[in-house]
Amino acid sequence: xxxxxxxxxxxxxxxxxxxxxxxxxxxxxxxxxxxxxxxxxxxxxxxxxxxxxxxxxxxxxxxxxxxxxxxxxxxxxxxxxxxxxxxxxxxxxxxxxxxxxxxxxxxxxxxxxxxxxxxxxxxxxxxxxxxxxxxxxxxxxxxxxxxxx
Amino acid sequence: xxxxxxxxxxxxxxxxxxxxxxxxxxxxxxxxxxxxxxxxxxxxxxxxxxxxxxxxxxxxxxxxxxxxxxxxxxxxxxxxxxxxxxxxxxxxxxxxxxxxxxxxxxxxxxxxxxxxxxxxxxxxxxxxxxxxxxxxxxxxxxxxxxxxx
DNA sequence: AGTGAAAGGTTAGACCA
DNA sequence: TGGTCTAACCTTTCACT
Numbered sequence: 001x002x003x004x005x006x007x008x009x010x011x012x013x014x015x016x017x018x019x020x021x022x023x024x025x026x027x028x029x030x031x032x033x034x035x036x037x038x039x040x041x042x043x044x045x046x047x048x049x050x051x052x053x054x055x056x057x058x059x060x061x062x063x064x065x066x067x068x069x070x071x072x073x074x075x076x077x078x079x080x081x082x083x084x085x086x087x088x089x090x091x092x093x094x095x096x097x098x099x100x101x102x103x104x105x106x107x108x109x110x111x112x113x114x115x116x117x118x119x120x121x122x123x124x125x126x127x128x129x130x131x132x133x134x135x136x137x138x139x140x141x142x143x144x145x146x147x148x149x
Numbered sequence: 150x151x152x153x154x155x156x157x158x159x160x161x162x163x164x165x166x167x168x169x170x171x172x173x174x175x176x177x178x179x180x181x182x183x184x185x186x187x188x189x190x191x192x193x194x195x196x197x198x199x200x201x202x203x204x205x206x207x208x209x210x211x212x213x214x215x216x217x218x219x220x221x222x223x224x225x226x227x228x229x230x231x232x233x234x235x236x237x238x239x240x241x242x243x244x245x246x247x248x249x250x251x252x253x254x255x256x257x258x259x260x261x262x263x264x265x266x267x268x269x270x271x272x273x274x275x276x277x278x279x280x281x282x283x284x285x286x287x288x289x290x291x292x293x294x295x296x297x298x
Numbered sequence: 299a300g301t302g303a304a305a306g307g308t309t310a311g312a313c314c315a
Numbered sequence: 316t317g318g319t320c321t322a323a324c325c326t327t328t329c330a331c332t
Contacts, residue, residue: 011205018167018201023325032301048209052167053294055199056160061298068246068253082290094291097217097284104217104284108296135248141231142243145202147257149210172308181318
């Protein structure tokens with residue numbers, strides 16, 4: 001599906017603030033709010049808008065530790081391994097990649113003890129697992145996530 | 150600051166749908182919408198709510214390629230390097246890490262050509278850069294980002 | 299595909315327990 | 316803190332273009 005400049009403007013605004021009222025978007029892009037309403041509905045229906053999320057300070061809710069984890073999985077066992085990984089609380093992203101690792105995860109843990117538990121008791125025990133590398137995040141300089149639409 | 154169960158419930162609901170009307174949150178947690186309004190305002194003021202974002206299908210807006218990039222930066226040059234990285238369009242996350250890499254990036258590009266350009270013309274030319282590894286994301290099995298509050 | 303208008307719902311702010 | 320009230324504002328639908 002082809003996006004026009006109006007769709008892109010709406011996406012740009014919603015990306016930076018998902019709670020922007022349609023009436024305000026309408027003002028900014030100089031269209032009626034009924035139009036904005038229709039377009040947003042269409043973008044949702046077509047799956048171009050995947051969802052509206054609130055980013056919460058991980059530390060404030062008890063997740064002070066985060067890591068990027070690279071995993072090697074034996075050939076043919078990737079699908080099963082991904083299923084196991086999905087079930088682990090704290091595993092927030094699972095990416096299948098080329099290069100040194102087959103799977104790259106983003107993991108949130110309460111503290112380093114909890115992270116160790118996740119790694120040794122949950123992740124390292126997965127069938128097909130052969131080796132891993134944990135890169136503890138000391139700080140995030142950018143965690144923007146908005147696309148340059 | 151200490152979060153009580155009401156705050157956590159509000160965060161849980163907003164995390165899964167940032168556009169949920171306060172009146173509906175109020176119904177779900179059995180409080181008045183004025184209370185929800187006050188609490189959300191406080192959570193925003195205290196920085197516990199960091200923002201409301203819309204996730205947009207990257208492919209639909211022309212970013213079909215994504216990668217995780219590990220970088221080695223010579224000691225003492227990390228801060229300058231991070232500043233340069235920030236300025237690069239397509240670099241969506243910058244994490245300082247322990248382990249094999251000093252910096253881990255999440256990068257979005259239009260296609261593999263664009264990714265190569267980002268890597269060779271932008272990232273590899275940064276002062277202090279010593280080596281990198283690019284893990285192209287073939288698919289994301291989970292890209293949840295919501296915390297188990 | 300876009301609009302204006304109107305009904306109904308939501309929010310912000312002042313004030314009370 | 317939490318609640319009530321209210322005016323201003325926002326969303327949604329629909330007939331019309």
